[in-house]
Amino acid sequence: MPMANFPPDDGSTEPHESRDRLDRPEAAVDESDLELVKRVQRGERGAFDLLVLRYQHKVVKLVSRLLRDSAEGEDVAQEAFVKAFRAIGSFRGDSAFYTWLYRIAVNTARNSMASRHRRPLDYEADLSESEQSAVAARMRHVDTPEAAALTDEIHQTVNRAVEELPEDLRTAIILREIEGLSYEEIAAAMDCPVGTVRSRIFRAREAIDRQLKPLLD
Amino acid sequence: MTDQIREQISALLDGELPKGEIGLLLRRMERDPGLRRSYESYVLAGEVLRSPGGIVASRGFSARVAAALEDGTSLPESAPVPLDRGSRRWLRPAAGVAVAAGAALAAVLLVRPDPDASARMAGQTQRTPSIRAVLPVGGASPTPEQNQRLAAYLVAHGQYATPIGRRAAWSNALATDPGITRVTIEIPEQR
Numbered sequence: 259m260p261m262a263n264f265p266p267d268d269g270s271t272e273p274h275e276s277r278d279r280l281d282r283p284e285a286a287v288d289e290s291d292l293e294l295v296k297r298v299q300r301g302e303r304g305a306f307d308l309l310v311l312r313y314q315h316k317v318v319k320l321v322s323r324l325l326r327d328s329a330e331g332e333d334v335a336q337e338a339f340v341k342a343f344r345a346i347g348s349f350r351g352d353s354a355f356y357t358w359l360y361r362i363a364v365n366t367a368r369n370s371m372a373s374r375h376r377r378p379l380d381y382e383a384d385l386s387e388s389e390q391s392a393v394a395a396r397m398r399h400v401d402t403p404e405a406a407a408l409t410d411e412i413h414q415t416v417n418r419a420v421e422e423l424p425e426d427l428r429t430a431i432i433l434r435e436i437e438g439l440s441y442e443e444i445a446a447a448m449d450c451p452v453g454t455v456r457s458r459i460f461r462a463r464e465a466i467d468r469q470l471k472p473l474l475d
Numbered sequence: 476m477t478d479q480i481r482e483q484i485s486a487l488l489d490g491e492l493p494k495g496e497i498g499l500l501l502r503r504m505e506r507d508p509g510l511r512r513s514y515e516s517y518v519l520a521g522e523v524l525r526s527p528g529g530i531v532a533s534r535g536f537s538a539r540v541a542a543a544l545e546d547g548t549s550l551p552e553s554a555p556v557p558l559d560r561g562s563r564r565w566l567r568p569a570a571g572v573a574v575a576a577g578a579a580l581a582a583v584l585l586v587r588p589d590p591d592a593s594a595r596m597a598g599q600t601q602r603t604p605s606i607r608a609v610l611p612v613g614g615a616s617p618t619p620e621q622n623q624r625l626a627a628y629l630v631a632h633g634q635y636a637t638p639i640g641r642r643a644a645w646s647n648a649l650a651t652d653p654g655i656t657r658v659t660i661e662i663p664e665q666r
Contacts, residue, residue, distance in 0.1 A: 313520055
């Protein structure tokens, strides 16, 4: 999978592994992100809220891993979003918005670590799956018990909802969300029209949402 | 109708919504909290599926960011330039220079010492204490040039006015546009 525009000339080396490790950005420019950025640049604050909703989990996860602290991770992630908002006039759309946001988040985390004289987690480090889980578990435990419990419940609810989906919906949502296939690729894999793929993915999301709703409201 | 819109949101998240439909959908989402909630839920489900057991932002994180942006310290640092106006990028430095030159000129014109005033002040024995002033420097309504001129005027006025007059001038200026950015400056003691 192509990747581009990682944190710049600050001593880091080029990344080389799967993007999931730290949610490294893809190169593809998302039209809806660009449309939202244009709106923010025209002074529509509400458009930035949609960008926050879209990327909050990615940024919080990235920063928390860098800091090894999910509680502080949220504060630094918030700071990164504020910096991004303040600097959005300089975003030209040459790269994907998340690529640009990712760079701001990494630099904000590094500044935070430098100010506390802490050794950053090397995001090139080749952590095994079990080590990643251990880091994530340790970070969850620094949260309040209530927050950790809610996070666990969200994970369980989503996974249970997916398991309960009819097979055609489950396949469609897994191929999209986990495998990252396009609608056209999913249509080819499932031997159905693209419109049907779109509808199945939507229905799968709705089914998950119905089970998540009580936790989120 | 709402199902149709939420299906559009789902396609939007996947980068599969036709470009012509994006603008209208985003406007709807900005206005409709219910649509934003669906969007947030779809995003969350995707994150959880891609990263089992991983970290997700806590409830209320986006609201905290919004609150942080609401306070006056989080205004964009410079006037944003829309993405589709790249061909005019060269104008930005020139405009900056023009603003700075205008501000300098305003300061020279407005703060220029008046020899008669100096003579009058030389006769005064009472010294005005050092003060801190909150001055407007930018905002949506007045242009930067207007703000610079106003700021320079208030500095000049503050050096010569009585405390009551000074307070009245600042109150008027600040009440004119509640949306303007404010900075605190030190006005040196008069000698």
